[in-house]
Amino acid sequence: MKISVRNIRKTFDLYPALHDVSLDIASGELIALLGPSGSGKTTLLRLIAGLEFPTSGKILFGDEDASAKSVQERNVGFVFQHYALFKHMTVADNIGFGLTVRPAGTRPARAEIRRRAEELLELVQLPGLGGRYPQQLSGGQRQRVALARALAIEPRVLLLDEPFGALDAKVRKDLRRWLRELHERTGHTTVFVTHDQEEAVELADRVVVMSQGRIEQVGSGDDIYDEPATPFVFSFIGQSNEVPVEVRGGEIAYRGAVLGRTEEADGHWRMFVRPHDLALAETGQPGLAGSLFGARRAGRSRVAEIELDGGGPRIEVELSADADAQQGRAVTLRPTRWRLFPQSATAA
Ligand SMILES: Nc1ncnc2c1ncn2[C@@H]1O[C@H](COP(=O)(O)OP(=O)(O)OP(=O)(O)O)[C@@H](O)[C@H]1O
Numbered sequence: 001m002k003i004s005v006r007n008i009r010k011t012f013d014l015y016p017a018l019h020d021v022s023l024d025i026a027s028g029e030l031i032a033l034l035g036p037s038g039s040g041k042t043t044l045l046r047l048i049a050g051l052e053f054p055t056s057g058k059i060l061f062g063d064e065d066a067s068a069k070s071v072q073e074r075n076v077g078f079v080f081q082h083y084a085l086f087k088h089m090t091v092a093d094n095i096g097f098g099l100t101v102r103p104a105g106t107r108p109a110r111a112e113i114r115r116r117a118e119e120l121l122e123l124v125q126l127p128g129l130g131g132r133y134p135q136q137l138s139g140g141q142r143q144r145v146a147l148a149r150a151l152a153i154e155p156r157v158l159l160l161d162e163p164f165g166a167l168d169a170k171v172r173k174d175l176r177r178w179l180r181e182l183h184e185r186t187g188h189t190t191v192f193v194t195h196d197q198e199e200a201v202e203l204a205d206r207v208v209v210m211s212q213g214r215i216e217q218v219g220s221g222d223d224i225y226d227e228p229a230t231p232f233v234f235s236f237i238g239q240s241n242e243v244p245v246e247v248r249g250g251e252i253a254y255r256g257a258v259l260g261r262t263e264e265a266d267g268h269w270r271m272f273v274r275p276h277d278l279a280l281a282e283t284g285q286p287g288l289a290g291s292l293f294g295a296r297r298a299g300r301s302r303v304a305e306i307e308l309d310g311g312g313p314r315i316e317v318e319l320s321a322d323a324d325a326q327q328g329r330a331v332t333l334r335p336t337r338w339r340l341f342p343q344s345a346t347a348a
Contacts, residue, residue: 001061001156001189002027003048008057010043017043018213020057028187030180032200035210036236041193042161044210048191049159050074061156077155077188079146081162085134091145092117092130098153120148123182140171147179151186160192164199176203197237201225209233231341234272241278241315243288243308245271245340252340255310257286259335268343275303276318277337287332288315295325306331 003025010018018040025031033041046052048059050071058067066074085094093100096113108116121127124144134142143163150158163179164172180203183190194200200207201221209216209224209232216236217229228234235242245254247266252259259271281287290308297303302319317333319325 003157003189003191004058004060005044005048006058006060008044008047008054008059010040010047010052011055016213018047021213021215022057023208023215023218025189025191027189030183030190030203030205031192032204032207033191033193033210034195034197034200034207036195038212039210040213041195041210043213045159045161045191045193048157049076049078074157075153075155076157076159077150077153079143079150079158079160079163081165085142085145085149087134089133090130091121091126091132091134091137094134094145095120095130095148095152097149116152117148120152123151123186124148125178138171139167140175143167143175144178147182151188155188158188158190160190162193162195165194172199179203209236211236228272228339231270231272234339234341239275239316241273241275241313243271243273243313243315244343245269247340254288254308255312257289259287260338262340264340269340270343271335271338271340273315273335273338275316276301277335278315278317278333279336280317280319280323281332281334283330283332285332285334287334288312289330289332290315292325292327292329292331294327295319297321304331306333 005021005023008018008021021044033044035041043052047054050069054067058065060066061074086097092114095117099108099113117130121130124147126141126144137145164175167175176199206218206220207224208218211232217224217233224233224237228237234240243254245252245259247262247264247269250261250263252262252271288308290306293305293307293314295302295304300321302321302323302325304317304319304325305314306317307314
């Protein structure tokens, strides 16, 4: 099922939670909504579900306007972070619940519901556990039951709000891989909310990066990391530094030292550069001059904090593990890859 979100605005009382959001989700796509707390991810998911209604704008399911339709009419499946399985019901009854509450005419027979629950338990790799109660399962198993329950109604769309948020890192990782495989097998159009970049990039076909009720960028993991469209995306995804620079006649300069060339217009710009895209230069060569303030080991490399001369910003550079990281050491850095954003671009 293709979903189109068209110019959605959502205000709670007078507070704008979403400003003019538009997004096209292709049928069968797996989409992540990624952003910091309060950026509007859950609000967007709830609007797609039909748990909230837009202040203005439209949501289409296929070519049909679903904006005013209920959750049931939209036929969406849900999974929330705090798996709300019914404690007094067996796993099989939990999975079949959405079918048993259907009106008489559309409700499958009891035996058929049981058969479907068993089929779904196979799909989520929990065969034979239908007779257990939720408290007899691990957190990860409960989460898979919650997914089976969401799938039982044969939803047109699957919506997951931080589905693995409450689980420990190892289980999260396993469930992620498992969800990706399940998605490949079942092909449901799926939208999930996360504030975990790694989860978003590993699972999703496309990631929607949100900030302050707006979509900043939609793209693959590579797109958002390598070609960040805005200062916010640059600083939110991965590590980054920001240096105020001046462009004059195609040269980018920081306090008079030329760092590189650009085709951008003369004026003040914000240079964003990742710690591993800064190289050590000989002292006296043009570059970002400063002194080493501190360093920490990070996996195979060492990340050093450099205080730029003349009261400039502190920036991070990734050095080899055996680099001289003595405090106070004078260093000059040359950016090897960067992105410039105009001074007026929205603050990160
Ligand atoms: N029912 C509501 N009434 C009033 N304000 C709301 C309501 N729901 C959400 N908001 C506000 O809208 C903004 C967006 O909230 P939302 O829950 O969509 O963010 P989020 O990105 O999902 O955040 P988190 O990662 O913390 O869950 C927040 O500032 C929130 O306080």
